[in-house]
Amino acid sequence: MKVLNKIKAVIAEDDFRIADIHEKFLQKFEEIEVVGKSLNGEQTLNLLEENNPDLLLLDVYMPDLLGSDLLPLVRERFPKVSIIMITAATDKVFLEKALNYGVENYLIKPVDRDRFNEVIYEYIKKHSLLLSNQEVNQNYADLLFGKKVDETGGKGKGLPKGIDEITLGKVKNVLQIKNMGLSAEEVGKEIGASRITARRYLEYLSSIKEARTEVVYGIVGRPERKYYPI
Numbered sequence: 144m145k146v147l148n149k150i151k152a153v154i155a156e157d158d159f160r161i162a163d164i165h166e167k168f169l170q171k172f173e174e175i176e177v178v179g180k181s182l183n184g185e186q187t188l189n190l191l192e193e194n195n196p197d198l199l200l201l202d203v204y205m206p207d208l209l210g211s212d213l214l215p216l217v218r219e220r221f222p223k224v225s226i227i228m229i230t231a232a233t234d235k236v237f238l239e240k241a242l243n244y245g246v247e248n249y250l251i252k253p254v255d256r257d258r259f260n261e262v263i264y265e266y267i268k269k270h271s272l273l274l275s276n277q278e279v280n281q282n283y284a285d286l287l288f289g290k291k292v293d294e295t296g297g298k299g300k301g302l303p304k305g306i307d308e309i310t311l312g313k314v315k316n317v318l319q320i321k322n323m324g325l326s327a328e329e330v331g332k333e334i335g336a337s338r339i340t341a342r343r344y345l346e347y348l349s350s351i352k353e354a355r356t357e358v359v360y361g362i363v364g365r366p367e368r369k370y371y372p373i
Contacts, residue, residue, distance in 0.1 A: 149173075149174060149175060149176040150174055150175045150176070150197045150198055150267065150270060151175075151176055151178045151194055151195070151196040151197050151198070152169060152175050152176065152177050152178065152196055152197065152198040152199070152200065153177070153178060153179045153180070153181065153187070153190045153191060153194060153196045153198070153199050153200070154166060154169075154177060154179075154180045154181070154200045155180075155181045155184075155186075155187040155190075155199060155200065155201045155202055155205065155210065155213075156180065156181075156182070156200070156202045156229070157182050157183060157202060157204065157205045157206055159180070159182065161252075162180045162182075165200055165229065165254075165259075166180065168254075168256065168259050168260070168263075169263070171260070172263055172267065174267050174320060175198070175263070175267070178190075178194045178196055179193070179194055179196075182205070182206075183205045183206050183207045183208065184205050184207050184208030184209075184210075184212075184213050185207060185208070187199075187201070187205075187213060187217075188213075188216065188217075188220070191217065191220070191221050191224065192220075195221070196224060197223075197224065197225060197270065198224065198225050198226075198227065198266065199217065199224050199225070199226045199227070200227050200228075200229050201213065201214075201217075201226055201227070201228050201229070201230075202228075202229060202230050203228065203230035203231075203232040203237055204230065204231070204232065210228065210230065211232075211236075211237050211240045211241070214226070214240060214241070214244040214246070215244065217244075218244050218245070225247050225266060225270070226241075226244070226245075226246045226247060227246065227247050227248045227249075227250065227262060227266065228241050228246050228248070228249045228250065229250045229252065229254060230249075230250075230251065230252060231251065231252040232251075233251060247262075247266055247269075248262045248265075248266070250262060264313070264316045264320070265316075267316075267320050268286075268316055268319055268320060269286075269287055271319060271320055271322065272286055272287055272319075273287070275322075303347065305343060306343070306344065306347050310334065310336070310340075310344060311344055311347070311348075313333075313334045314330060314334060314341065314344040314345060314348065315348065315353065315372075317330050317333045317334060318330070318348075318354060318370060318371070318372040319372045321333075322372060323371070324357060324359065324369035324370065324371050325369060325370055325371075326338075326367055326368065326369060326370075327339075327341040327342035327345055327368065327370070328341070330344075330345060330370070342368075345370045348370070349370065352373065353372075353373055354370050354371060354372060354373060355370070355371045355373055356368055356369065356370055356371070357369050357371065
């Protein structure tokens with residue numbers, strides 16, 4: 144499935160082996176294209192100037208300039224770029240600086256693949272929301288600022304048996320990111336689950352009015368159930 148207007152990403156990491164790993168992680172997301180990798184602060188600024196990316200994965204420890212010291216320069220010259228810091232630095236000073244300069248998230252090495260995927264999914268979702276024509280209301284603002292949405296549709300009830308919160312969030316993310324009709328099989332492939340499992344979650348979202356369904360007939364006339372985000 145071809146994605147138009149891909150999210151352009153730059154990786155700033157002084158260890159080329161780790162940079163390659165993070166690039167491979169990002170390759171899972173067809174919405175993202177890595178347009179450059181840098182080994183130091185100077186290269187990072189040059190790549191930002193040349194490519195005007197949407198996303199910067201930024202390490203703290205680089206040979207010429209700390210990533211945390213690069214933040215004010217990036218914010219001044221490239222105010223719209225989103226930044227996710229990926230670093231071994233655990234000093235609170237770095238965390239505070241990241242917060243002060245509006246960093247999207249802070250991942251500590253060694254990065255857990257599932258956590259990495261979760262953070263990138265959330266970033267793509269936020270990016271998609273900002274580009275959408277959705278009405279600006281409190282729910283829209285809550286989604287943008289990362290407020291956890293009640294998965295039960297605001298009914299105040301716990302999740303039913305066979306529905307877990309993490310998988311449900313993944314299914315919702317896939318629907319919102321793709322923003323088109325998807326079959327249970329397609330959703331299953333995206334989240335690494337079976338068609339039957341995906342369909343269970345999709346039907347649940349449909350039952351709480353967070354997805355809509357439509358029966359589509361293929362070339363041979365076989366009906367297929369498609370799920371759309373609401």
